[in-house]
Structure formats: C-alpha cells, structure tokens
Amino acid sequence: MTTFADLGVDQDIVEALSQRGIIDAFPIQEQTIPLGLPGQDIIGQAKTGTGKTFGFGIPVVQRLGANPEPGVKALIVVPTRELAVQVYEDMDMLTENRATSVVAIYGGKAYEGQIEQLKAGAQIVVGTPGRLIDLAGQRLLDLSNATEVVLDEADKMLDLGFLPDIEKIFQKVPAVRHTQLFSATMPGQIVTLARRFMSNPIHIRATDPDEGLTQANIKHLVYRAHSLDKDEVIARILQAEGREKTVIFTRTKRAAQKLVDELQDRGFAAVAVHGDMSQESRERSMAAFKAGKKDVLIATDVAARGIDVDDVTHVINHTIPDDEKTYLHRAGRTGRAGRTGIAITFVDWEDLHKWALINRALEFGQPEPIETYSSSPHLYADLQIPEGTKGRIATAPRADSAPKVDGAGGDRPRRRRSRSRGSASRPDAAAGAAAPRPAEGGGTHDGGGSEHRDGTSTPRRRRRRRGPRPDAAA
DNA sequence: AAAAAAG
CATH class of the missing domain: 3.40.50.300 (P-loop containing nucleotide triphosphate hydrolases)
Structure with a gap:
C-alpha cells in the first residue's frame, strides 16, 4: 500500500x-x-x-x-x-x-x-x-x-x-x-x-481494461416502468433496510420538483436540487443531504457528476439517463471509496431503445434485463432485494464483488416528523404503506463484506452484513 | 430535447 x-x-x-x-x-x-x-x-x-x-x-x-x-x-x-x-x-x-x-x-x-x-x-x-x-x-x-x-x-x-x-x-x-x-x-x-x-x-x-466499465461494487437493477406506479415503488424502496442515503434522478427540473413534493407529502426527508431553484436553496439542499439531516435527494443531472456524499447506498433513475456516460456518472454517486451501492433504473416504455443502447455500451450482459411488474404491492416490496433478482440483475461482466443490500423489509416506518404541509398531506403514508415484509433483515449499515462471485447473483443466501469496510484502495 | 452555465 x-x-x-x-x-x-x-x-x-x-x-x-x-x-x-x-x-x-x-x-x-x-x-x-x-x-x-x-x-x-x-x-x-x-x-x-x-x-x-x-x-x-x-x-x-x-x-x-x-x-x-x-x-x-x-x-x-x-x-x-x-x-x-x-x-x-x-x-x-x-x-x-x-x-x-x-x-x-x-x-x-x-x-x-x-x-x-x-x-x-x-x-x-x-x-x-x-x-x-x-x-x-x-x-x-x-x-x-x-x-x-x-x-x-x-x-x-x-x-x-x-x-x-x-x-x-x-x-x-x-x-x-x-x-x-x-x-x-x-x-x-x-x-x-x-x-x-x-x-x-x-x-x-x-x-483494468477487462474489468468492465462499471464499478464492481455497484449493483445494477433495471425495471420496466410500463404500467408501474413509480412514485409508489420508489416510496417502498426508500423503506428498505440498510438504506442510508438515496439520490433519485429525473430527466427534467419539473419532474424533480414534482417528485420531491410527493415524497415530502408521504413523509420522507427529501430535498431537491435542480436548475430552477435559487442557488441558496440548492446549497441548502446539498448541505442538509450531506449532513444527513435529509436522506433523500431528488436531482436532475446537475448532480450526476462528481458530487461526493458518504453513505449513499441507493441511486434511483426515476427516468433513464440519456446515454451510458450519464448512466455511469449517476450510478457513481453510490459505491464510492470502496463502499458498495445499488443503482436502480426505471425504463419507461418510450425509453426502451435508450436502455438498449446503454446496456450495450456498458456491456451489462443480459440483453434485455427487464421484467414487467404487476401492480401487486407484494412485488413492489421485493423490489429492493438484490439477491431476489426479481427484475433481473444486470451485472458488469467481471463484477465479482456483487454487493448486496441486506434486508428485504419494506415495513420500516419512517421515523421522521412528517411536516404536514397543507392539509392534504399524508403524513403517515410511508408508514401506512407497510408492505408485507418478505424476510428478515438484520441490517446494520455500511454495505461491506461478503463478496459474491457471479454474474447473476445467487438468489437465496441471505447474508448479514458485517465484515470490514472494503479496503478503500482495493 | 433537457440540463448545465452569467444576469
């Protein structure tokens, strides 16, 4: 060293x-x-x-x-x-x-x-x-x-x-x-x-040239969003155990604003950053997110590059990015300095071709790792389980340290004071969503340990996290 | 086409 x-x-x-x-x-x-x-x-x-x-x-x-x-x-x-x-x-x-x-x-x-x-x-x-x-x-x-x-x-x-x-x-x-x-x-x-x-x-x-283009310690999940209530699914993902901070990317400023309003209404500690906000608000959002006072950041591609925040365990592409470079940078908000992370992408019907391009450019392997979801809440609850491979997992060719986020749970109520803004707000929606809880959790934080040789990730095999934080310079 | 970046 x-x-x-x-x-x-x-x-x-x-x-x-x-x-x-x-x-x-x-x-x-x-x-x-x-x-x-x-x-x-x-x-x-x-x-x-x-x-x-x-x-x-x-x-x-x-x-x-x-x-x-x-x-x-x-x-x-x-x-x-x-x-x-x-x-x-x-x-x-x-x-x-x-x-x-x-x-x-x-x-x-x-x-x-x-x-x-x-x-x-x-x-x-x-x-x-x-x-x-x-x-x-x-x-x-x-x-x-x-x-x-x-x-x-x-x-x-x-x-x-x-x-x-x-x-x-x-x-x-x-x-x-x-x-x-x-x-x-x-x-x-x-x-x-x-x-x-x-x-x-x-x-x-x-x-390493044959190491693939993506970070080995970021796991990539892709879902077809066709006939999917994305807000609802995202709300459930945000209740996953082992989740610390999450960055959600949208294609437009308006979509970012709409989503942050929605998630705040549901009781999540969410903030936004996009170009229609005042610089002061942008910086306030970033500071709150970095400090951990808020654990969900909704952003346009303004935050796709370079931004370094500890403990971002999940990146969610509410809308698919335009190209493979943007995909890589967005996903790269997690899995930093040797940590592990999960990148989840929703592919809208009209964006299937974009996914195909990204998939090919990043050599994800499985040609169309997308599966449709019914509107069953139970399936939503499973969404955040990487080893479930519910929605097919696209892994970089040689990614042998497939990270996992532990715990399947979907029922952890947010322990956030829900600031009821407007009488229509549903302060308890998040807790109320209480998805059936598929399995145990046992999650502490810090996705570490448990390397996982693979290509598709083994279903089954529930591991507890623990283990040393992967050596940063590894 | 959108987003970013000066005001």
Whole structure:
C-alpha cells in the first residue's frame, strides 16, 4: 500500500490528509501524483468515487510552493456550482497548513465575496465557466498567471455545451502551463480534442481494461416502468433496510420538483436540487443531504457528476439517463471509496431503445434485463432485494464483488416528523404503506463484506452484513 | 430535447 508520503507529497499536506484518516493513496492517485508533481500534462481517467480530485489537486497545491505570491496561479474548472463548492472544500483542506488560499467562483451568488477574495490574493480558483468568464471580462479575475489548469469532468467540459466557454478560458491562461484533465469517462474523440489544449499529455487509466466499465461494487437493477406506479415503488424502496442515503434522478427540473413534493407529502426527508431553484436553496439542499439531516435527494443531472456524499447506498433513475456516460456518472454517486451501492433504473416504455443502447455500451450482459411488474404491492416490496433478482440483475461482466443490500423489509416506518404541509398531506403514508415484509433483515449499515462471485447473483443466501469496510484502495 | 452555465 502506497501512502501519500511515499509519493513525495509535502509533509503539511500529508498531515492535513492524515488528520482525516486519509493515509493510503488510491490507484489513480498513485499513478498521477508522481507525474503531476513534476508538471507532466495528464488525462486522468478512473472510475467514479476512486479519488480523482486529490489526484490532480495535490500536485496543484504542491507546485505552487508553500508560500506563493498573491494572485491567481491555478484554475480548476468544473461543470456545476455544487461541484465547485465541493472541490473548493477539498482544495481548502489540502492547503490548510500553508499560506495558499482558495476561492470558489460560480454563478447564482453575490459577486462581492468572490471579488474580495480575489483581491485578497487567492492563488487557487475553483469555478464554473460562466462566472469565470464574466469576472475575467471585467478584469476582476486575472488568469494570465494561471500556470496550473485543471478541467474536472473534462469530457463534459469539452462537450458541445461547454466547449466555447472552455476555449475562451484557455485563451486567457498562459500558453506554457501545466494542464490536467480528469474524468471517469473519456470518449476517444474527446481525448483527441483535448490534445489541442495540452502538450504531450499522458493518458492514465487507473482501470483494468477487462474489468468492465462499471464499478464492481455497484449493483445494477433495471425495471420496466410500463404500467408501474413509480412514485409508489420508489416510496417502498426508500423503506428498505440498510438504506442510508438515496439520490433519485429525473430527466427534467419539473419532474424533480414534482417528485420531491410527493415524497415530502408521504413523509420522507427529501430535498431537491435542480436548475430552477435559487442557488441558496440548492446549497441548502446539498448541505442538509450531506449532513444527513435529509436522506433523500431528488436531482436532475446537475448532480450526476462528481458530487461526493458518504453513505449513499441507493441511486434511483426515476427516468433513464440519456446515454451510458450519464448512466455511469449517476450510478457513481453510490459505491464510492470502496463502499458498495445499488443503482436502480426505471425504463419507461418510450425509453426502451435508450436502455438498449446503454446496456450495450456498458456491456451489462443480459440483453434485455427487464421484467414487467404487476401492480401487486407484494412485488413492489421485493423490489429492493438484490439477491431476489426479481427484475433481473444486470451485472458488469467481471463484477465479482456483487454487493448486496441486506434486508428485504419494506415495513420500516419512517421515523421522521412528517411536516404536514397543507392539509392534504399524508403524513403517515410511508408508514401506512407497510408492505408485507418478505424476510428478515438484520441490517446494520455500511454495505461491506461478503463478496459474491457471479454474474447473476445467487438468489437465496441471505447474508448479514458485517465484515470490514472494503479496503478503500482495493 | 433537457440540463448545465452569467444576469
């Protein structure tokens, strides 16, 4: 096991990390840090939740020196505001024992604080394209000395929607610079395009080529949603034992809002994040979810990438994502840092072709792992039992550590104060739903242990969880 | 087509 100290990381950074129990480097970090430190341009690719942020962040901090002059020397560009906040926090942590300061520059927020921090001499900027260009245009942000440049979620940043902004930004930074691009997904044509902004980049893939594209510790379940009351089924899944936090993705902002209202009415501690909300509300939702004050987050694809929340045990695709990349990123909100997780996808009738495409791209194996459900509540209750393979399980080809969520139960009432908003609210609906409880549970949390050699997952075989948290860097 | 990203 390689430690950060072994990789040549400065002592003060090692201390900031170790204070949080972070000692050993993940594979992507092990591979990119020794290259990034001397200034090698890198395209870094590693699966979701395997530590890419430190992979580029540590070299950025260290290369600025322990006592950098005031003024922007490093720029990290990300696709969403929430990710800007998160990466800002990571960078802030890495620099806590040195004079370097970090600022987050993104929209939906007052200019003043951001401008102040820039004027105070912040050296590292983490931001989203719009506000960065805005401030740069006003000469309030000087990028002419930003010799460290990172595109996080790089394939997204180089995608059509963002590319013009990214080109503008690259025009503002020095031609001679250190450039790092990171993402879990890096289509070949994006890699080709990326080379335009880099010099002799090395493409690092911290992935075993025949390991499959999906994370081995995420289990994938797919259900045909045709004639299914999705809200009802989701409500039941949310009562599964062993569930900690859940992220539910919808295709549209409106659908997200509708679902969060519905789930709140049913008594769940749910919050939403989508682009129709004020930035303040978005951040409030994220903070409550991260802190565990709320355990259900309903989101559009704004939260599909990068967002790192501990203890997300379930991801639910209320509507199927558009493509396999989005599928991978959404599912990757669970199963982070070696933990296990479950990704459940509902496929609407009109989206069957999308599923077929995703299924093929991700090499899930079973061609059409979809089964129709009747409206029997009992079947709904079984839905969250992975080993039941009720709805066929699509597993990555070599995924041999099929995780399981324990407990089949569907009857655990929410112990939430149901805030009756509006007289029509049904505060007890969740508890009332009390599905017949198919089996014992015995669930503690933290999906750990019990590896499971497979392809289809054995029905039967109810195991209790326990066992050590899978070694993070495994 | 939707979502994101400036206001």
